Amino acid sequence: MRLVRTGSVVASITLAMTACAGDNDTADGDREITFWDTADPENEAPAFEEQIREFEEEHDIIVNHQTVPFDETQDMFKTAAESGEDAPDVLRSEVAWTAEFASLGLLAELDDTPALHNPDDFLEGPYSSTQYDGSTYAVPQVTDSLALLYNRDLLAEAGYEDPPETMAELTEVAISVSEDTDATGLYLNPEGYFLLPFLYAHGADLLDDQAEAVTVNEPAAVSGLEDVLDLIADGGAVEPDLAEGYDNMQGAFRDGDAAMILNGPWAIGDLMGGPQFEDDPDNLGVAALEAGAPVGGHNYAAYAGSADLDAAHEFIAFMASADTQQAISEELGLLPSRASVYEADGVADHEIISAFEPVMEAAQPRPWIPEAGQLFEPLDQAYEEALIGESTPQEALDDVAEAYQGFLPDWE
């Protein structure tokens, strides 16, 4: 009796499996592509999902939309793409990764394909990040930069109606807020990317790509890092949590525990859901930093080994089109990569997008070299070591310079 039952279970499982396999094979010509999306799964991905559904209906291509964690995607994509297993057809590639992926031969060239539609419309900064070795390897999705985000009520409580304009003023305001209110002035995310505005304020940068020189340990850069340490030592900024820096920064600002943070347009959706801004969106102020912040953003790139590159091209063209960008910018306040979209209805008068206009004007270009994606790994570690006092700012940045020399051997 039992044997019979087991036999029938096995048989039905086998049947089910063949049925499944059959399904995949005979899905009467339906084309399917996978899209790896690094957008915030809670606040951003649903808006993209809506556009993807529209694309599916129009093109009869099924898009397997997977949200992947931004921090890990650079390594995840390389591993998947190099092994040829489970790599996506289309990837949302951060601007600094694109040249690296292209130099490794992982991306398909998009010049003269339907993916690259009306390229003259793209803003110059984002578009330049898609170029490697004279060819186009991606299509810009959004652009962004870091701004000073501030809590108007808390600044007013400390007696400031206007946000600080220079780093010196930022320090002053931060310390006053810490002293005069229950909140701390500033919460700085302990990651190298978020340190850059402080270096820029001193006229420093990681590299000088014109002169092909590593400049990260020059005195100006060291002063920038020292400013940050002073801010923390003087009580203007919270001593950041090194393991959960970004999330704690967002949490502190949402809850009103910190009056100011540095973050980009992608963070606004998350912040608006917090107790300080939910009922009073105007309480959130956006201001440009003294010498700006790095230009960031994301591109759509196609995997060179994709089984259906044509579908990938159609998908990229649709997602990077002016209509799609307009819809997404309207809903999320992300900054479009096409110049024409800024004039469109719902975007031209969008509060977040207009607030970020001066921020983008002040933003500083970054070198789009294949090594650009590796610049932050050593900087993150050195920044942490300086924060915990393991090394002095000079020692920390010397370590970074040494690491940079390792992968830029011909640079000064």
Add this chain to the structure above:
Amino acid sequence: MRATSTAAAGRPADEETPPSSGASAVAMDAPVQGHRGPMGPLRRFLRHHWYAWALTSPVIIVMGVLIGFPFLRGLYLSVTNATEQNIGRTIGENEIPATYEFVGAANYLEILAGDIGNFWPRLVWTVVWTVVCVAAHFGIGLALAILLNRHIRLRGLYRVLMIVPWALPPFVSAFIWRYLLNGQYGVFNAALTNLGLPAVPWLNDPTIAKVSVILVNVWLGVPFMMLALLGGLQSISRELYEAARVDGASPWQQFRHITLPGLSAVAAPVVLIGTIWTFNQFPVIFLVSGGGPGDSTELLVTYAFRLAFEGIGDYGASSAYGMLILGLLLVMAVIYQRALKRGGQAW
């Protein structure tokens, strides 16, 4: 048909019965089956053991594919300057030729000289981590095992509860611990500040972060040790304890002279396994502290991972790191086994 197969199967066993050296066995075989000609040692070997080989071959093949091939590949890469950029591959239309070359022991020398990742300080921390963790696993595991070996109420329930840390997937526990240890919003610091105590920088201070990750790993590793030792305890005969009590042995003497020696058969292998696991403990470090602050909690194995999979992966140096880790563990295992033998399996 049936008779012949039984006879064929029976013969090897018959031949094996006199335990004799290879040469004399051949000599004895030859006259008996003269018409078939003399058997070579290989054929005789296969004839004697074909059944065992047939049974183990799937395992051997799978092991060869899963362990042997990657091992040899790693060994080869460790003497080359292979990186992600020069390893050579074809993806779609893009073809990148392989341009890496043999560099001899250069990777090993650079690592040992401290040029690639601070090898020696990292080794010291890895050894400290392993010794502290395994000692705590064993000590706490043994104490709990002895406790749960007694007849107490709800013993079954306790036993199940104790296994929970082990039953959870490590990444789940790692994220729970991260949440507990969070500097500003963590449960531990919330509790401390509510009690009016200062918050502790659990993962922000190099020394405290080391203590924190050890704490997490002890929590994770104790159940396995406890379970293994509980099994060992249950295999010790009650009569030994009764006899000891009759002779007036104190509880300590019973523990020292009955429990510990009785456990050694179980304890020796689990301590060895525990050491190897802890030495190569990846998820706890990678997911709880991320190797930070700075690189203060980075183990050899997490660093080797970073070398291979972060930035432009340095496969040569990473493989060399892997080989060095393997070498260290082999040396450790050999010394451990010898020490055990010399001490007559006693502690």
